[in-house]
Amino acid sequence: MSRLYVARNPRVAARSLDGEMMIMSGRDSTLFTLNKTATILWQAADGATPLDEIVSDKICVEFEVEPAEALQDAETLARELADHGILQISEQPIPLTVPIAGEAR
C-alpha cells in the first residue's frame, strides 16, 4: 500500500489563537477553524513526513486511539482539507517552495 504525503498549501493564510487554528482560503475567502486533531495534522503537514508517521508519532501520542482507526480518520480529514484547497496530498513527497503562510507571524 502506498504512503500518503500531506503539505500545507502555502497560498492560504493561517493563524493560531488560544489553541485554535484558523485558516482562510485565498481562493474563495472561506474560513476554517480546525479542532485539536486537525491542527496537529495541519502543523505536521510538511510534505516530507508520511501521513502514517504523523498519525503514529503525533496523533496517537496525544489521543488514546487505535493507529489503524486514527490513520483512516486522518486520511479522510486530509482529503477533505485537500478538497477545500488548504492542504495538498500526494503519494510522493511534496517539496515546499515558499514559506508556510502564517508561520512567520
Added chain:
Amino acid sequence: MPQPTIDVERLSLVIEIGGVPVRLNTTDAAFLKMLQERYSGYVGPPSGNSVVEFDVELIAPGTRSSDADVHVTTQQGRWMIERGDFHAEWKPATRQGLIRQVANRYSIDAVLRIVHTIVLAKEGGFLLHSASAIRNGKAFLFAGVSEAGKTTISRLAPPDVTLLTDEISYVRKRGEGYAAFGTPFTGELAKLGENVSAPVETLYLLAKGPENRIEPVPPGEATRSLLANLLFFAEDEELVQEIFHSAFEFVSRVPVARLTFVPDARVWELIG
C-alpha cells in the same frame, strides 16, 4: 480654415473619506452636482493630491447587464471592478482609473466602497459592517448582520454621541491602535456620518435580548465574528491574506465584547 475643435470642460471633485482622497472627473455638470450633494461633508480641497483619480464616463441606462454580483480582480497591476451597473478599472502604480456607469449614486457608492477596501487592506485597515460612534473622545463599533441592531443603536444615541455611520465603519491603523472615521455610507437611518475620527475603544458584537449586558468574547470567536463582518470583495489571494491577518491584529489590540440590548435608550448607559 481653422481646424475644428471641441472644448470639453472637465469637472472635478475630490471625495475624502477616512482621510483617503479620491478624485472624480466628469464632463457632466448634473452628475457633479449630484456628487457634491451626496458626499456633502466629505468633499476635499480641489487642489489636493489623491490616492486615485477616476475619469467617470456616463452611459445610458440599460446598456450594461443586470448582473448584481460584483467581481473584483487584478490583472497585470490593474484592478478591475465589475458589476451589472458599472465597470471600473484602476492602476495603483499610476493612480489613474476609469469608471463607466449610469448616472446614479448607487454605482459610484459601490465603486468607492470597493476602492477603499483595497486601499485599506494594504495598510492593515478595513471597512466593517457596523455602526460606529464617538463618545467622550473614544470611538465604539457596533457590528452585526442585517437586523442585528446597527441602525437601532444609532437611532437611540443620546445628544452627546457623534455618529460616524449606522452601516459601514471605516477603520484604519493609527499608532499602536486603530481609529474609526465617519463615512457617508448609510443604512436605514439615511443620515451621513460626521466626518471626524477617534481612537477605537471597543468593538461590540450586537445582539438584541431581554436585558442590557456586556460580556467578553473569547479571541477566537471575536476574530471569526470580525472576519464575518468585514467588507471585502477582491478575488486576490495576497489581499485576502492581508485582510485575514489584519483581523487578528485588530483583535489583539482592541477589546471585543458582546453587547446584548433591549431596544431603548438605556443601553447607552453602558457605553462610553
